[in-house]
Amino acid sequence: MRETERVPESRSTPIPPLPEDMTLEGLSRDSYDAVDQRDIFSKLEGFTLAERAREMGIYPFFQALDNNDGTVAQIYGQRVLMFGSNNYLGLTRHPHVVESARAAILKYGSSMTGSRLLNGTTKIHEELEDRMARFLHTEAALVFTTGYQANLGIITALVDKRSVAVVDKQDHASIYDGCQLSDGDMVRFRHNDPEHLDTVLGRLDKAALVIIDGVYSMGGDIAPLPQILDACERHHARILVDDAHGLGVLGEGGRGTASHFGVEKRVDLIMGTFSKSFASIGGFVAGPKRALDWIQHFARSMLFSASLPPASTAAALAALDILEGDPEMPLRLKRLGDMWRDGLKGMGYDTGDSFGTPIVPVNVGDEYRTVMFWKQLLAEGVYTNPAIYPAVNIKEAILRTSCMATHTEEQIGQALQKFQLVGRRLGVIS
Secondary structure, three states, rough: OHHOOOOOOOOOOOOOOOOOOEEEEEEEHHHHHOOOOOOOOOHHHHHOOOOOHHHOOOOOOOOOOOOOOEEEEEEEEEEEEEEEOOOOOOOOHHHHHHHHHHHHHHOOOOOOOOOOOOOOHHHHHHHEEEEEEEHHHHOOEEOOOOOOHHHHHHHHHHHHOEEEEEEEOOOOHHHHHHHHHHHOOOEEOOOOOOOHHHHHHHOOEEEEEEEHHHHHHOOEEOOOOOHHHHHHHHHOEEEEOOOOOOOOOOOHOOOHHHHHHHHHOOOOOEEEEEOOOOOOOOOEEEEHHHHHHHHHHHHHHHHOOOOHHHHHHHHHHHHHHHHHHHOHHHHHHHHHHHHHHHHHHOOOOOOOOOOOOOOEEEEEEHHHHHHHHHHHHHHOOOEEEEOOOOOOOOEEEEEEEEEEOOOOOOHHHHHHHHHHHHHHHHOOOO
16 A cells, blocks of 8 residues: 555645536436426426536446456546456456357357247256356256346245335345336335344234345445344245345355355345356346246246347356356455555545445545546546436435456556545545
């Protein structure tokens, strides 16, 4: 961390004011009232916020990369250090992953052009399911086309009018959408609060499915899984753990949050994705065979969607090969994540409750200042992700950062220097 101490002092630079009519309300879909209630397009005329932000050069979303080599990417012809990716193990460019995807295209073609129910299942889909079940020490696993569709399918298949989904307030959007599409009720409990969960469960008179994230994607904090399981077991509730950001990161050999706490046998269902540590795309659920057989036949997001492409399936299998062959990778990732977090905290940044994961939020607060922070960091060669309302609460905007197992200590030091430089320039730190 000595590298950061040599960054020259930089006086705080005032941020140009936003036009008064560019307000946070413009970020909410509910603020656009249709003038002509008979024309669903009539509300579109008022939505100009994104267009104006693009014109001002402060629109931070849907930025097209020229290429991405893992820890280094290129955007607008400029090479940048990538600290805004979910490629936690850095395997997207690994030769075994790339070659496996190429070989699968040659054997199976680019797509199965059908759902898993009909012509979309191959031997490598079944192999991936068997391998994930063995990896997670469960009876079975079931592969979906995306992680989003996995949550939609699991929840809508299980939660009916005689049951209720009980969700953490900071659960992923796909969980909330699955609950809205289900025939059952939904109730929420305070984030990472087992005591409040216990109270909520005690009020219910229906069968309950508790749904949590193992690692929360914005805050980088870990769910208190043992205490949550205690509450579930007291009230005979089942649990689904969305471990999209925990697999490859936590636990023995990257087996996730349940492994991290040593409670694998107490967890009913584990949902995961291949689009993060497993260098591909797709989702899955692992658990008892009987439960997965039910989900397989009642999850509409599986039955009526084309299957995971063979190249993506093979890439996920190859990433699993690498992780199983090098189970120390998550430990390297943790060491680098701790170095990144400690470096930011040492400068005075607020990193919230992030601990033990590669996800490190930088809490800025003001939405406009957060966007300008992102913009100036990008100009200095560091890629991050701004998260503003409605992704987070008003005046709780963050820069979401994350590191990879393939980052070097030198790259972390370089990025920390830029954070210190820009943070002082904008008055985020002193």
